[in-house]
Amino acid sequence: MPGSLIIALDAMGGDFGPEVVVPGASISAIRHPQISFLMFGDEARIRPLVEKDPKLAGRVEIVHTTQTIAMDAKPSQAIRRGKGSSMWLALEAVREGRAAVAVSAGNTGALMALYRLLLKPLGDIERPAIAAIWPTVRAESLVLDVGANIGATSRQLCDFALMGAGMARALFHLERPTVGLLNVGVEEIKGAEEVKEAHLWLKGASGLPFEYAGYVEGDDIGQGKVDVVVVEGFAGNIALKTAEGTARQIGTWLREAMTGSVLSKFGALLAQGGFRALKRKMDPRRVNGGTFLGHNGLAIKSHGGTDALGFASAIDLGYDMASHGLVERLRADLDAFHGALRTGVDQPPEAGGAVGN
Amino acid sequence: MPGSLIIALDAMGGDFGPEVVVPGASISAIRHPQISFLMFGDEARIRPLVEKDPKLAGRVEIVHTTQTIAMDAKPSQAIRRGKGSSMWLALEAVREGRAAVAVSAGNTGALMALYRLLLKPLGDIERPAIAAIWPTVRAESLVLDVGANIGATSRQLCDFALMGAGMARALFHLERPTVGLLNVGVEEIKGAEEVKEAHLWLKGASGLPFEYAGYVEGDDIGQGKVDVVVVEGFAGNIALKTAEGTARQIGTWLREAMTGSVLSKFGALLAQGGFRALKRKMDPRRVNGGTFLGHNGLAIKSHGGTDALGFASAIDLGYDMASHGLVERLRADLDAFHGALRTGVDQPPEAGGAVGN
Incomplete structure (x- = not known):
């Protein structure tokens, strides 16, 4: 294949399978001439879509499998019975170096379980994280963990800070x-000891490969106060979905407001250029893709219900990560951090229990 | 005083003190002719404001104190040195039955500390909660806890469900x-055991004074999927602030989009009726006020930076709660629940650790 960067696609994942994955790959192929694809899934469904698209000519290798992982399969089922499935094979291609990154719109829990099973942890990290791109009024920020795990120790929060910064x-x-720890504003509130410990450690540590900016609160995320927001996965997932829900809610209100009277309708028609600009900013397809971080390989989770444009964003994200050698850089950062822990150069506060649980 | 429902106001709380509290009381007094006020604070600042407002004539009793609790005071300082302060006296008036509810725009941590100190817990509840009103596309919902505590056991989450339903x-x-438990969507994810336990208990319990609707996710809140959303205070506070931040962010984008071109500006001018309707819906002053639940008396926390209109919303909220005898009803609900626990009629799952912490 001509492309120098190979991306493994779980062609059967998501609500639509190849009907979204192949056109998504095509959009991404135009943007990045150096990409080619390994597509895993049902060849009878994939090949016709690939062959009718001249932009994909010579840039796709199909690896046939009829096995898939259902969108409602449990992670444990994925581990026990998922071998040979399109998702499994895509991650295996990353492990074996045949692809630089795997992208799947399949079941999140299954993908995380197979990511942990098939790819080794980087350095001494205890837990992977899922990072989300969060559009802000300034630009974009990263928020992690948005749901790989519930709860995190102070040490794990520090790992997340390093991974997010990378x-x-x-x-x-x-x-x-800049990296901030998500916390609640109330002074001296009981609990969140792990967040406080991580704060003390990050504040005191020397030689960090990022600027530690202290605590941030929920309303600081959308303001783009820091580039990376670190939080354990229960609150992180709730924050992400709450923001998505609030955006949808305001979109509904805005449509209602603009169709409430003839004058409003006419005004909205004149202002349609402005509304289009707003719609682009709020388009969830623009920032589609959760990045799995912490193990020895890259995996991107696309929304299951997205269309080709959204799936292309997830591929683009994988391309960006892979072409910048993210995994190698993360390994170096984490090794330096964990090495400092072992030699006691930077002693972290004693590890407490997890924030959640 | 003519009013049959007396509301205690911490006139010195918030960023502006009497300059917002007294005009706020005036707005609320017009809406509710049966209200009168006990205002605690510096008489020299309060009396001139009251006397120049005919709508407050004969409806305000001022209790002078020069002591205040600083906006940045720690809860422990409020407890040690807050006796005689405007906040303390307002809560004391509730304890002694001289007022039906206390409203303060002061320091949240201090108010919660004094609420716990001065008012006894209802029944066997272990922890109070702060409930927020959340505007949704359907109507409004309640979310609790939004920050009284970090973490909650399954038993505490059940208490929150009862209090929110009341x-x-x-x-x-x-x-x-309808009541839902806030959770993350990923199946079989580790942790959040307390949420799962509370879910099992609520699903199996008979005779609950509400409809248990199962799990909800962050994006369901703004859709108004349930009337009451139950969550521990760390994630609840982050969800609330994230939603506020997202609304502000989209407001910024909308303003930018409507001033991007002459045509958009003109269209926005024509559609200004629609924009006003939207602005009203998104106005944070409309739903100002966190309700403290779980102890033997009502307290409402107003945003510290709000104006008279926002403070009036907090008073209105207190009025609604008090005029419906919320505390008495909550006591009955909680007694029935805890009674069932003691007699083993409805055995809850065994209590785990807290969700957060």
Whole structure:
């Protein structure tokens, strides 16, 4: 294949399978001439779609499998019975170095389970995280963990900070991204000891490959106060979905407001250029893709219900991560951090229980 | 005083003190002719404002104190040194039955500390909660806890469900409000054991004074999927602030989009009636006020930076709660629940650790 960067696609994942994955790959192929694809799935469904698209000519290798992982399969089922499935094979291609990144719109829990099973942890990390790109009034930020796990120890939160900073460096081209710990504003509130411990450690540590900016609150995320927001996965997932829900809610209100009277309708028609600009900013397809971080390989989870444009965003994200050598850089950062822990150069506060649980 | 429902106001709380509290009381006094006020604070600042407002004539009793609790005071300082302060005296008036509810725009942590100190817990509840009113595309919902505590056991989450349902009944006039537990969507994810336990208990319990609707996710809140959303305070506070931040962010984008071109500006001018309707819906002053639940008396926390209109919303909220006898009803609900626990009629799952912490 001509492309120098090979992306493994789980062609059967998501609500639509190849009907979204193949056109998504085509959009991404135009944007990035150096990409080619390994597509895993039912050849009878994939090949006709690939062959009718001249933009994909010579850039796709199909690996046939009829096995798939259902959208409602449990992670444990994916591990026990998923071998040979399109999702499994895509991750295996990453493990074996045949692809630089795997992209799937399949079941999140299954993908995370197979990511953990098939790819080794980087350095001494205890847990992977899922990072989401969050559009802000300034630009974009990263928020992690948005749901790989519930709860995190102070040490795990520090790992997330390092991983998020590494991703921000690759994605946003920032030499020293700013990192904040998500917390609640109430002073002296009981609990969240792990967040406080992580704060003390990050504040005191020397030689971090990012700027630690202290605590941030929920309303700081959308303001783009920091490049990377670190939080355990229960609250992180709730924050992400709450923001998505609020955007949808305001979209509904806005449509209602603009169709409430003839004058409003006419005004909205005149202002349609403005509304289009707003719609682009709020388009969830623009920032589709959760990045799995912490293990020895890259995997991107696309929304299951997205269309070709959204799936192309997830591929683009994978391309950005892979072409910047994110995994190698993360390994170096994490090794330095864990090495400092072992030699006691930077002693972290004693590890507490997890934030959640 | 003529009013049959007396509201205690911490006149010194918030960023502006009496300059917002007194005009706020005036707005609320017009809406509710049966209200009168006990205002605690510096008489020299309060009296001139009251006397120049004919709508407050004969409806305000001022209790002078020069002591205040600073906006940045720690809860422990409020407890040690807050006796005699405007906030303390307002809550004391509730404890002694001289007022039906206390409203303060002061320091949240201090108010919660004094609420716990001065008012006894209802029944066997272990922890109070702060409930927020959340505007949705359907109507309004309640979300609790939004920050009284970090973490909650399954038993505490069940208490929150009962308290939220009681408040929804009083505020929204619903005989059987629907209640959901906020959770993350990923199946079989580790942790959140307390949420799962609470879910099992609520699903199996008989005779609950509400409709248990199962799990909800962050994006369901703004859709108004349930009347009451139950969550521990760390994730609840982050969800609330994230939604506020997202609304502000989209407001910024909308303004930018409508001033991007002459045509958009003109269209926005024509559609200004629609934009005003939207602005009203998104106005944070409309739903200002966190309700403290779980102890033997009502307290409402107003945003510290709000104006008279926002403070009036907080007073209105207190009025609604008090005039519906919320505390008495909550006591009955909680007694029935805890009684069932003791006699083993409805055995809850064994209590786990807290969700957060």
